[in-house]
Amino acid sequence: xxxxxxxxAGVMLFAALAAFFLxxxxxxxxxxxxxxxxxxxxxxxxxxxxGIATLGQAAMYGxxxxxxxxxxxxxxADPFAGLVVGAVAGAALAAxxxxxxxxxxxxxxxxxxxxxxxxxxEIANRMREITGGADGLxxxxxSKILGIWDFDFIGVTGYWxxxxxxxFVFGLLSVIGRSPFGLSLRGVHESPERMxxxxxxxxxxxxxxxxxxxxxxxxxxxxSAQITxxxxxxxxxxxxxxEALIMLILGGTGRLYGAAxxxxxxxxxxxxxxANDPFNWLFVIGGLVLTVVFALPSxxxxxxxxxxxxxxxxxxxxx
Amino acid sequence: xxxLEVRGLSKHFGGLVVSENIDFDLPAGARKALIxxxxxxxxxxxxLITGILRPSAGxxxxxxxxxxxxxxxxxxxxxxxxxxxxxxxxxxxxxxxxLRLPILERQGLGRRLFMRADSNRSVExxxxxxxxxxxxxxxxxxxxxDLAYGxxxxxxxxxxxxxxxxxxxxxxxxxxxxxxETHLIIDxxxxxxxxxxxxxxxxxxxxxxxxxxxxxxLVQGRILTEGTPQEIATNAKVRELxxxxxxx
Ligand SMILES: Nc1ncnc2c1ncn2[C@@H]1O[C@H](COP(=O)(O)OP(=O)(O)OP(=O)(O)O)[C@@H](O)[C@H]1O
Ligand SMILES: [Mg+2]
Numbered sequence: 341x342x343x344x345x346x347x348x349a350g351v352m353l354f355a356a357l358a359a360f361f362l363x364x365x366x367x368x369x370x371x372x373x374x375x376x377x378x379x380x381x382x383x384x385x386x387x388x389x390x391g392i393a394t395l396g397q398a399a400m401y402g403x404x405x406x407x408x409x410x411x412x413x414x415x416x417a418d419p420f421a422g423l424v425v426g427a428v429a430g431a432a433l434a435a436x437x438x439x440x441x442x443x444x445x446x447x448x449x450x451x452x453x454x455x456x457x458x459x460x461x462e463i464a465n466r467m468r469e470i471t472g473g474a475d476g477l478x479x480x481x482x483s484k485i486l487g488i489w490d491f492d493f494i495g496v497t498g499y500w501x502x503x504x505x506x507x508f509v510f511g512l513l514s515v516i517g518r519s520p521f522g523l524s525l526r527g528v529h530e531s532p533e534r535m536x537x538x539x540x541x542x543x544x545x546x547x548x549x550x551x552x553x554x555x556x557x558x559x560x561x562x563x564s565a566q567i568t569x570x571x572x573x574x575x576x577x578x579x580x581x582x583e584a585l586i587m588l589i590l591g592g593t594g595r596l597y598g599a600a601x602x603x604x605x606x607x608x609x610x611x612x613x614x615a616n617d618p619f620n621w622l623f624v625i626g627g628l629v630l631t632v633v634f635a636l637p638s639x640x641x642x643x644x645x646x647x648x649x650x651x652x653x654x655x656x657x658x659x
Numbered sequence: 660x661x662x663l664e665v666r667g668l669s670k671h672f673g674g675l676v677v678s679e680n681i682d683f684d685l686p687a688g689a690r691k692a693l694i695x696x697x698x699x700x701x702x703x704x705x706x707l708i709t710g711i712l713r714p715s716a717g718x719x720x721x722x723x724x725x726x727x728x729x730x731x732x733x734x735x736x737x738x739x740x741x742x743x744x745x746x747x748x749x750x751x752x753x754x755x756x757x758l759r760l761p762i763l764e765r766q767g768l769g770r771r772l773f774m775r776a777d778s779n780r781s782v783e784x785x786x787x788x789x790x791x792x793x794x795x796x797x798x799x800x801x802x803x804x805d806l807a808y809g810x811x812x813x814x815x816x817x818x819x820x821x822x823x824x825x826x827x828x829x830x831x832x833x834x835x836x837x838x839x840e841t842h843l844i845i846d847x848x849x850x851x852x853x854x855x856x857x858x859x860x861x862x863x864x865x866x867x868x869x870x871x872x873x874x875x876x877l878v879q880g881r882i883l884t885e886g887t888p889q890e891i892a893t894n895a896k897v898r899e900l901x902x903x904x905x906x907x
Contacts, residue, residue, distance in 0.1 A: 516772050520763045523752075523776040527760050530749040537709070537747070538761035538822060539735035540769065548770070 345514055348597050352510070355604075356503050367495040371567055373607050374502035378509050378560035379580075380587045380599040385513060386553035387585070388593030389522060390546055391529030393446065395581050396453030397557050399437070399460045400430035402576035404558025406464060409477045409565040417483040423505065423562045430558020431551045433460070438550040442543055454578060461576035476572035480565055491567070498567045505563055509556055513596055516552075525549050526594070586625075590632050592639020601640050661722055662686040662856045663708065663739075663826055668717030670703055670880075677703045679880040681717070685826060685856045692871035693860045694891075696900075700880040701860045702744050705828045709741045710734045721826070738825035742818075742832055744860075746811045750804040754795050754814055757803055758786045761821040789817045792850075793843055809836040816847055826856045833863050845869055868892075 359370050379401055386392045407429030408422040416422075437456045441449060464471045471477050484490045489497045516522050524545055527535050532542045565571045574580065583606070591602020609628060613621035636642050663685040670678040677700040685691060693701050706712040708719060710731035719727050726734055749757050755777075762782045763769045777783060790799045793813040798806055803814055816832050833844045841863070848870050851857060861867050867874065867888075874891040876883040884894060891897055 518775050519773065520759075520768050520771045520776045522772075523756060523760060523763070524769050526752060526756075527749050530751055531747055533743075534747045534749060534818070535760075536711075536731045537735060537741060537743070538818065539732050539764050541730070541732045545770075 349507075349511070352507070352597075352600065360499060367499045369607075369611060371495055371499045371502045372564075373604060374499075374506040375560050375564045375567070376584070376587065376607060377506050377600050377603045378563065379557055380584050380591075380603045381506075381509055381513055381596060382553045382556035382560065383584050383588050384593060384596055384599040385516070385525075385556065386550055388588065388595070388599070389517065389525040389529065390549035390553075391525075392442070392546055392550060392553075393450050394453040395450050395578070395585060396455070396457040397553070397584055398576050398578070398580040399453070399457035400434050400554035400557035401561040401564075401580065402457070402460050402464065402571075403433040403554075404430040404561030405565040405571045405575040406471060406477060406561075407558070408562030409480045409571040410470070412480045412482055412566065413477075417481055419482045419485050419501065419566055422482060422566055423559050426558040426562020426565070427555040428558070430561065431555035433558075434551045434554025435547070438547045438554075442546040442550055454581070457576050457578065457581060461573050464573055464576065471571075474573060476570050477565075478570055480569045480571070482566040482569075495567075502563055502567060505559065509559065510596060510600065513556075517596060521548075529594075586629055588639075590629060590640060592636075592641035595639075595641055598639050598641040605640060660684070660686060660720075662689065664718075664720040664723075665708070666718045666720075668704075668707060668719065669715045670700075670707055670712060671715045677880050678707060678714070681880075681882055683875065683882070685858055687825070687854050687856050689856045689858070690870055690872045691858050692867040692874045693858055693877060694862070694864075694867060694874060695877035695883075699877045701877055702830055703880075704877065705741055705830050705858075705860060708826075708828060709739055735822065735824075738822075739828075740819040740822045740824035740826070741828040742815050742830055744830040744834070746808070746815050748803045748811060748814055748818065751802050753802055754790065754799045754806070755786050757814055758789050758817060758821050759783075761818055762786060765822055785821065789821060792847065793817050809840050812836045813840070813843055816844060820847065820851075824855065826858075827851065828858045828860070830860045831862065832859065833861060833866050841866065 363370060379397065383394070383397045386394055386397065404426030408426035411425040412422050441452050441456070444452060465473055482491055485497065485501055491497050524540060528542050528545050535542050535545070561575055564575070587602040587606040588599050589602070590606055591600065592598030606625070609624060610621060613624040632640060636646055665681060665683040668678055668681040669676070681704065693704070695701055703712065707714050710729060714727070718725060721737060721739060726737065749760065759776060759782060762785050763776065766782060768779060768782070790796055793816070795810065795813060798810060803811060806814065812832065812835055816829070819827060829848070833841050836844060845866060848857065848859065859867065859870055871888060873885065874888055875885045876891065876897055878900060883896065883900070884891070886894065
């Protein structure tokens with residue numbers, strides 16, 4: 341187990357270094373991948389572990405982005421302080437909405453999560469004196485990281501900063517995933533009835549998971565505000581929530597590295613396909629998702645196992 | 660009184676009366692069986708006690724305290740546990756993980772974030788003890804869904820024992836267990852702590868007569884009679900209604 345988590349971390353660090361040197365002119369895009377990885381990781385905690393069906397994870401992302409942006413403009417431009425503010429904002433929104441949402445399941449829950457994100461977007465749109473409305477929140481100038489590294493316009497600092505934050509979140513969630521709490525979330529996912537029967541308030545456990553996921557989504561939002569130095573209404577968009585969900589399903593739920601893998605694959609395919617054919621790239625993504633859902637219901641992380649099973653001629657592979 | 664005290668308990672599903680004015684005691688150390696034909700309302704009665712269902716009328720006291728307003732999880736924390744007639748486990752988790760969950764919760768470790776779930780010695784010792792007790796050693800690291808139905812029933816029972824309850828309600832613990840493994844269930848029940856209050860709902864009369872010191876007969880939501888196994892075995896009404904029927 342230990343060995344595997346070190347090797348996963350090693351592979352990811354290597355990938356980050358390789359990408360940095362291989363694609364020096366795509367740093368903005370690569371940085372965006374790290375930010376999305378954090379958002380998709382938050383979704384993996386909420387949906388992959390705890391089984392909370394949501395199509396509104398962008399609500400907490402948007403809250404974190406606006407909170408961090410406003411904080412940087414009006415209070416303090418320190419990047420880490422901004423991340424903390426983003427996390428608190430995301431967690432707070434998840435807590436307030438979760439008190440109602442976590443009492444529901446299924447379609448009702450999904451509709452409510454969408455509604456919360458829509459309300460967030462509407463509030464940001466209406467309060468244009470504060471948020472900039474449809475023009476977006478501008479003028480975010482984060483100060484030097486730890487007072488040493490300035491955000492350069494090529495994006496080298498931003499890249500490694502986002503990489504470090506993503507690595508931190510990944511490590512944190514790996515630890516939580518193996519903890520008693522993480523196990524209890526899998527229990528809530530597998531059988532809420534049995535969880536109650538062993539003395540656990542399923543509502544409470546789901547709420548904690550939702551708040552944690554909200555905090556992490558808030559960090560992703562804050563990071564995006566600092567790096568793009570702009571927060572738009574898009575941060576609350578349904579598209580963002582839905583794409584995060586597709587990335588997670590693509591990579592495989594409940595394993596964390598599936599979230600990272602799915603994000604990298606989705607965004608890379610999106611990037612390349614959109615560059616080659618700006619009108620039809622959605623078909624490529626759609627085809628990819630369909631293939632994975634039908635051939636690899638457990639996501640891309642199951643690909644090696646499935647191939648092994650297939651080559652052994654085991655047609656009843658439990659992928 | 661130590662244990663359960665049920666008075667005037669009723670439950671209606673719309674017009675259907677499933678429990679009607681039930682008075683029932685389960686003192687500490689009791690070994691009672693609840694028998695009755697299919698649809699008599701046995702599982703419903705168990706669900707009312709554990710808080711899965713809310714009664715239409717009546718009171719439930721535990722160790723003298725009215726627990727009628729408490730939620731299921733709170734009653735479990737007080738020591739009232741139940742096994743499910745329809746196996747309700749964590750199918751994708753391994754046998755060990757299934758058992759670890761209730762033990763971690765009981766020891767108050769369930770919300771810990773910065774320790775590994777399998778790293779606590781006393782928890783792991785309890786997990787292993789239960790695995791051994793139910794002869795699940797060779798399957799302990801397999802997901803529960805890989806197990807045969809009878810073995811899943813054993814895990815079902817082990818899960819509720821992991822809670823170290825004061826009141827244990829077993830809803831047809833042996834249903835579906837191959838007769839070669841029923842002894843594991845009976846052994847486990849016979850080895851339960853003396854002060855534990857046990858209520859077994861069962862159609863298997865061998866098991867009932869092996870375990871119960873007192874038998875309650877439920878028919879159409881009402882208690883028909885309660886007595887020692889001898890009294891029940893010789894009771895004319897029971898013989899006619901129940902033992903003479905398909906379950907004899
Ligand atoms: N949630 C419910 N809504 C409506 N009717 C119900 C509900 N649960 C149980 N019933 C009905 O209540 C009656 C008693 O059911 P219950 O499961 O308690 O019987 P039982 O004695 O446990 O039977 P068995 O021996 O088959 O397990 C049945 O007629 C059943 O259909
Ligand atoms: Mg029943």
